[in-house]
Every structure is written in structure tokens, then in C-alpha cells.
Amino acid sequence: MLTILIVDDNASFRAQAARLCQREGFATLEASGVSDLAHVLASSAPDLVLIDIELPQIPGHRLGALIRSRQHVPIVLVSALAEDRVRRLFEASDADGWICKPLTRDKLIAAVTRFVTSKQPPAALPEAKLPVKSPGKPSVLLIEDEPVIAARIEGVLGDCDVTTIAEGGVAIEHLLTGHYDCVLLDLMLPHLSGFDVLRHLILRKPELLKSTVIMTAATDESLQFIDAKAVAGVLRKPFEVATLPGVVGDVIRTAR
Numbered sequence: 563m564l565t566i567l568i569v570d571d572n573a574s575f576r577a578q579a580a581r582l583c584q585r586e587g588f589a590t591l592e593a594s595g596v597s598d599l600a601h602v603l604a605s606s607a608p609d610l611v612l613i614d615i616e617l618p619q620i621p622g623h624r625l626g627a628l629i630r631s632r633q634h635v636p637i638v639l640v641s642a643l644a645e646d647r648v649r650r651l652f653e654a655s656d657a658d659g660w661i662c663k664p665l666t667r668d669k670l671i672a673a674v675t676r677f678v679t680s681k682q683p684p685a686a687l688p689e690a691k692l693p694v695k696s697p698g699k700p701s702v703l704l705i706e707d708e709p710v711i712a713a714r715i716e717g718v719l720g721d722c723d724v725t726t727i728a729e730g731g732v733a734i735e736h737l738l739t740g741h742y743d744c745v746l747l748d749l750m751l752p753h754l755s756g757f758d759v760l761r762h763l764i765l766r767k768p769e770l771l772k773s774t775v776i777m778t779a780a781t782d783e784s785l786q787f788i789d790a791k792a793v794a795g796v797l798r799k800p801f802e803v804a805t806l807p808g809v810v811g812d813v814i815r816t817a818r
Contacts, residue, residue, distance in 0.1 A: 564678055565589040567608035569599050570640070571617055579612065579665050586670065596620050596628070603632040609678050612665070615641040615651055626656035636677035640665060645783065659786055668755045672787035675761040699723040700814050703742040705733040705759065706777070707751050714803045715746065722810065730754030734762045737770065744794075744813045745770060746806075749778040757787065773817050775809060777801070 566588050568579045573594070580590040591606055593599040596619055602608075611629060613622040623639055630637075637657040641648045645662050652660040658677055661669045700722045706712040707728040716724050725742075727733040730751040737745070737759070749756035756776070763770055771792050778785070779799035790796055794813045 563587065563589050564609045564674065565591060565606070566674075567591040567593065567599075567602060567606070567611045567635075569593045569595075569611060569617070569622065570614040571595055572614070575614070575663070575665075582665060582667060582670060586667070586674075588674070596625070599625070600628070600632070603629065607633060608635055610674065611635055611637045612640050612661070612673075613637060613657075615639050615643065615648065621651075623651045623655035623657060630656075636673075638673050638677070645781075649782070660783070662783060668757065668784075671755060671761065672757045672784055675757045675764065676787040676789060700743040700810070701725070701741060702810060703727065703733070703736060703740070703745045705730070705746065705751065705756070706748045708748075711803075715806060718803055718806050719810065721807070728752075730756065730758050733759050737763065738766055742770070743773065743817065744810045745774040746810075747774055747776055749776060749780050749784060749788075760788075760793075773813055775813060 566583045568576050568590060570576050570579070571594050576592045576594070580592065583590045591602050591608055593602050595617055613625060615622045626637055629635065639648065639652055639655065639657045639660040640663060642663040648660050648662055659673055661673065702719060702722045702724045704712060704715055704724055704726045706715065706726065712726050712728070716726060725736065727736060731754045734754065747756050747759055756778070763774065772794055774793045776788055776793055776796045777799060778796070785796070788796060794816070795809065
């Protein structure tokens with residue numbers, strides 16, 4: 563089980579963040595300040611540290627050296643400050659990432675996906691009822707919940723065998739049980755997000771990451787949690803849909 567250390571002087575935020583983590587199956591540790599933090603790190607080994615910037619005595623973005631002198635662990639700054647301010651403080655720190663409050667499920671999963679390798683793989687999923695693949699055609703899994711965008715992409719990929727999925731959980735079932743030459747993945751999905759999909763790929767089918775293209779209108783706050791070197795590419799929405807056949811073709815040729 564992954565363990566997340568929550569460092570914040572606000573007890574209400576710590577409780578809310580702990581509930582969120584625990585709902586996702588993560589264990590939690592808490593610290594309210596520097597002295598608590600040193601004590602926890604001396605006796606425990608968290609997998610990820612979420613630390614508030616605006617701590618009393620020493621601000622969170624200045625505590626990277628203290629944390630890493632005790633534990634080699636990813637650090638994500640958390641703050642209610644304006645996004646530009648948080649980004650500047652992050653750039654002056656040795657943290658690994660940053661999150662603007664409120665802490666949401668998507669932000670939590672994004673951080674865990676980017677920085678933490680699970681010690682226990684997700685529970686097995688039921689086998690998906692997969693469509694019959696057309697012989698000779700490249701197979702593409704399109705994970706996109708906007709019907710208009712999905713229809714346009716299907717239209718330009720007429721030379722491919724395209725399976726379109728609009729929800730993250732169903733997409734995970736297909737990825738784990740089917741074969742696809744290329745995956746086009748939107749990050750902003752209902753229920754389970756694109757980061758959930760990526761996490762399952764990392765844990766169960768890492769070889770498919772290099773055939774996965776991220777399509778997203780997400781902000782820099784979310785995009786920082788995408789490892790651009792691990793995936794085939796990142797397309798920022800809006801992009802020119804007509805370029806997708808070339809993108810898909812390049813992914814398939816590279817994979818071969």
C-alpha cells in the first residue's frame with residue numbers, strides 16, 4: 563500500500579486530504595509543521611510528500627533538503643496561493659511538482675501516477691467484450707468523451723480500425739485485455755480520468771506507453787505530471803485533427 567505524508571498546519575485540510583487519499587486506497591501520515599515532519603520522517607518511509615508552502619517557521623518550498631536528508635521521496639508542493647506564484651516558488655525549490663488548492667482526486671492521482679510506483683498492482687478487472695479487429699488495418703483505441711471531437715477523429719482515421727471509448731474505467735478494461743497499435747488518450751474523462759488510465763498502463767502494460775498519444779486541454783498544473791519522455795507524444799487541444807493520420811502512422815512505425 564502506498565503511503566502519503568500530508569504536511570500542513572491546517573488540521574481541516576489535513577483531514578480532508580487524508581480522507582481523499584484513503585478513499586483511493588492509500589495510507590496516510592500527517593505532520594503540522596517542521597518538528598512533526600522531522601519526527602515522522604525519522605520513524606516512517608512515505609512514498610510521496612504533499613507539503614503546504616505556507617507553513618509557519620519555515621515555508622514548505624524550503625524544506626526539500628531537510629526531507630531528503632532523511633528520506634529519498636518525491637515532494638509535491640500544495641498551496642492556496644495564485645497559480646503563477648506557486649509556479650515561481652516551485653521553480654525556486656527542489657520539489658518535484660506543485661498543486662494549487664483545493665486538492666482534488668484528479669490532482670492526487672496525477673501526482674501519484676507521475677512520481678510513485680505502486681507496491682501492489684490494481685485489482686484485476688473483468689474481461690472486456692472487444693470488437694473484432696479488421697484484418698490488415700492498424701488498431702487504434704480512441705479514449706475521448708466529447709462526441710463531436712471523437713466523430714471528427716474517427717473520420718480522419720478511416721484507414722484504421724478505431725475503437726472509441728468515452729469513459730476511463732471501460733478504457734482500462736479494453737487496454738488490459740485487447741491489442742492496439744496506437745492509443746489516443748484524452749486526460750479529462752468522466753469518473754476515472756486519463757491519469758487513472760496512465761497509471762494502469764504503467765503498472766500493467768508499460769510497453770504500450772510508447773504507443774500512447776495524450777490529447778488534452780489541461781493546464782500546466784496537470785501537464786507537469788505527464789512524463790513526455792514516457793509517452794509517444796502530447797497534443798495540446800485545440801489541435802489540427804487532420805494531422806492525426808500522420809501522428810498515428812509515426813507512432814506505429816516507431817513501435818515496429
